[in-house]
Structure formats: C-alpha cells, structure tokens
Amino acid sequence: MKNKHLTDEEIQLYALDADACAPALVAHIQHCAHCQQEVLTYQLLAEGIKTQEKAVFDFDLADLVMEQLPQPKPTSDRPILYMIGGIMAVMIVVMGELFGSSFIGLFAYAQPILIGLVLTATIALTAFLGIDMYQKYKAQMKALNYY
Amino acid sequence: MNTIRENNVSDRALVDRVLGGDTNAFRLIMKNTEGLVGQIVYKMIRNPSDRKDIAQDIYLKTFQKLDSFQFQAKLSTWIGQIAYHTCLGYLEKKKLVLLDSVTDEEENEVLEKLNHTVNPFVNDIESSLFKQELSAILKTEIEKLSPIFRTLITLYHQEEMSYAEITVITQLPEGTVKSYLSRARKLLKDNLLLTYQKEAL
Numbered sequence: 268m269k270n271k272h273l274t275d276e277e278i279q280l281y282a283l284d285a286d287a288c289a290p291a292l293v294a295h296i297q298h299c300a301h302c303q304q305e306v307l308t309y310q311l312l313a314e315g316i317k318t319q320e321k322a323v324f325d326f327d328l329a330d331l332v333m334e335q336l337p338q339p340k341p342t343s344d345r346p347i348l349y350m351i352g353g354i355m356a357v358m359i360v361v362m363g364e365l366f367g368s369s370f371i372g373l374f375a376y377a378q379p380i381l382i383g384l385v386l387t388a389t390i391a392l393t394a395f396l397g398i399d400m401y402q403k404y405k406a407q408m409k410a411l412n413y414y
Numbered sequence: 415m416n417t418i419r420e421n422n423v424s425d426r427a428l429v430d431r432v433l434g435g436d437t438n439a440f441r442l443i444m445k446n447t448e449g450l451v452g453q454i455v456y457k458m459i460r461n462p463s464d465r466k467d468i469a470q471d472i473y474l475k476t477f478q479k480l481d482s483f484q485f486q487a488k489l490s491t492w493i494g495q496i497a498y499h500t501c502l503g504y505l506e507k508k509k510l511v512l513l514d515s516v517t518d519e520e521e522n523e524v525l526e527k528l529n530h531t532v533n534p535f536v537n538d539i540e541s542s543l544f545k546q547e548l549s550a551i552l553k554t555e556i557e558k559l560s561p562i563f564r565t566l567i568t569l570y571h572q573e574e575m576s577y578a579e580i581t582v583i584t585q586l587p588e589g590t591v592k593s594y595l596s597r598a599r600k601l602l603k604d605n606l607l608l609t610y611q612k613e614a615l
C-alpha cells in the first residue's frame with residue numbers, strides 16, 4: 268500500500284476510471300478518508316459538468332447555409348446532343364464525299380451479308396463513342412458546378 | 415465497433431450524395447453535426463453575432479472540403495475539427511487569450527487555503543438543493559475558463575468524447591489534451607471549493 272496521499276492526477280484518474288489505476292493506489296484510497304473525499308469531489312465535478320445545459324444555436328443555421336450553397340442547376344441536355352449529332356452528320360457526309368466511289372464499287376461486288384456486318388459495326392462504334400463523349404461532358408459539368 | 419461501422423456507412427452514403435450533386439443531403443449532414451458544432455462554437459466564441467458568422471463559415475468550408483474527406487474519422491469528428499480550427503483562427507486574429515496560465519505560486523496559495531479546511535460538500539451531497547447550487551456555481555466557473563480549456567472540458571465530459579477523438583478535433587498531442595484536461599478540472603475543483611466555502615459563510 269502506498270503511504271503518501273495520491274497526487275491530484277492520480278486522484279483524477281481514479282475518479283474517472285478506477286479500472287485504469289494501479290492496485291497500490293486503489294489500496295491506498297480504500298483506506299484513506301482524505302483521498303476518498305478528493306475522489307468524491309472530482310466525481311461530483313464530472314457529474315456537474317455532464318448535466319450542464321448544452322449550448323445550441325439560437326438561429327436556423329441550416330437555412331442560412333443552404334441558401335449560400337451552389338444549387339444544382341437544371342442543366343439542359345439538348346445543346347450537347349445536337350452538337351454530337353451534328354458532328355456525326357458532318358463526318359458521314361465527309362466520308363461519303365471521300366470514299367463515295369469506292370463504296371459504290373464495294374456495293375457492286377461484296378456480298379450483302381458482308382455489307383450488313385460492316386454497317387452494324389460502324390453504327391455500334393459511332394453510338395458507343397457518342398455516348399461516351401456525352402457521359403464525360405456530364406461528369407465535367409457536375410464537377411464545375413461545385414466550385 | 416459496430417456503431418462506428420454503421421456511422422461510417424451512413425457518413426459515406428451522405429457524403430456520396432452531396433458529391434453526386436444532391437445538395438439537400440448536406441442539410442442532413444448539418445442536422446447530424448450541428449449539436450457538436452454548437453457546443454464548440456459557444457465554448458470558443460463569446461460574441462453572439464460572431465458566432466453566427468463563424469458557424470456559417472464552418473459549414474461552407476465543410477462543403478468545399480467535403481471531397482477531401484477520407485473517412486479516417488467519423489464525419490462529425492472531422493467537422494468538429496473544422497469548427498475548432500475556424501474558431502481558433504478567429505481568436506488568434508483577435509489576439510484573445512487562449513489558455514489559462516496558472517502560476518505555481520497562485521496554485522500553491524489556493525492549495526494552502528483548501529488543505530486547512532475539510533471538504534465543505536461532504537455533509538450536503540444528498541440534498542437536491544446542493545446539486546442545484548453546485549450546478550449553478552459550476553456554470554459560472556466553466557465560463558471563467560479560457561476558450562480551449564472550456565472546450566476540452568465540454569468535449570470530454572458533456573459530449574463524452576474519447577481522448578483520441580479530441581486529439582483529432584484539436585490536432586493537439588494526446589499527452590497535451592490529457593494534461594490540459596487535468597489542469598482544467600483542477601482549476602474547476604479549486605474554484606468550486608472556494609466559491610462554495612465563501613457562499614456557505
């Protein structure tokens with residue numbers, strides 16, 4: 268058993284978390300009225316603080332903040348869709364101008380089933396690229412809305 | 415452990431919603447954390463009109479920084495950190511005193527007085543009047559503490575946060591948090607006893 272009274276820190280530790288105290292300290296407290304009183308005072312203090320009224324904002328903070336946040340803008344999807352469509356149309360026309368004659372040659376000789384295959388692949392690829400471009404645009408617009 | 419995981423799941427869901435453009439989810443984040451932020455702002459800042467500006471500033475900062483939140487702590491603790499440091503910045507700018515400085519002499523003097531008297535509470539503890547009186551004295555004594563001591567005491571004893579959580583909020587080493595809390599409790603205890611004795615006379 269420790270014969271000297273406990274230090275203030277030890278008293279606090281015992282008052283708040285007796286399990287964390289060394290057995291020698293616990294033994295001293297159990298036999299020392301002075302230290303027991305000190306412990307009691309700290310326990311009263313802790314309870315007294317815990318039961319104090321909590322501070323709360325006396326105004327509607329959420330409303331004040333919300334009106335300052337960037338609102339998600341109802342972005343119109345049309346212009347970009349028109350743009351993608353336009354680019355595709357131009358590309359088809361240009362391709363037609365450049366390779367028109369070879370296309371005709373191709374039509375004359377190739378099997379219809381082969382033409383079908385080539386057309387399907389082309390349409391699928393164009394559609395895929397178009398959708399991808401559109402999604403990237405959406406993601407960027409969203410990022411821009413935040414800052 | 416389970417509650418921490420659940421908190422993290424809902425924290426993540428809320429943060430994802432806000433980052434995905436659902437600004438209204440931010441209102442929920444505010445509702446969930448306003449209690450803690452309020453406690454910090456009221457303990458750190460005395461001037462009511464400053465509190466209003468600072469509180470808004472805290473949440474606007476939170477919104478701007480939300481994409482940098484890594485979920486290494488609870489969202490509320492992270493927002494508490496922003497709150498604490500926003501208040502601290504304000505106090506530093508105004509050059510206000512942040513910490514209680516207790517000189518050893520002062521402390522010894524108080525101790526001298528106290529050691530000669532028996533703890534004045536012992537006979538009164540059971541009465542409810544005593545508890546009310548104690549609570550009222552304590553309220554005044556907490557008010558007299560410096561902003562940082564007042565906030566640490568509130569986070570630990572009222573918000574029931576762990577030393578580790580308080581370390582995240584204040585970014586002070588755990589040893590410093592413990593020693594500040596210990597000093598703050600001692601100050602409160604000594605002043606409480608002195609006031610109680612004076613009033614009993």
Ligand SMILES: [Zn+2]
Binds near residue numbers: 271295300301
């Ligand atoms: Zn003792």
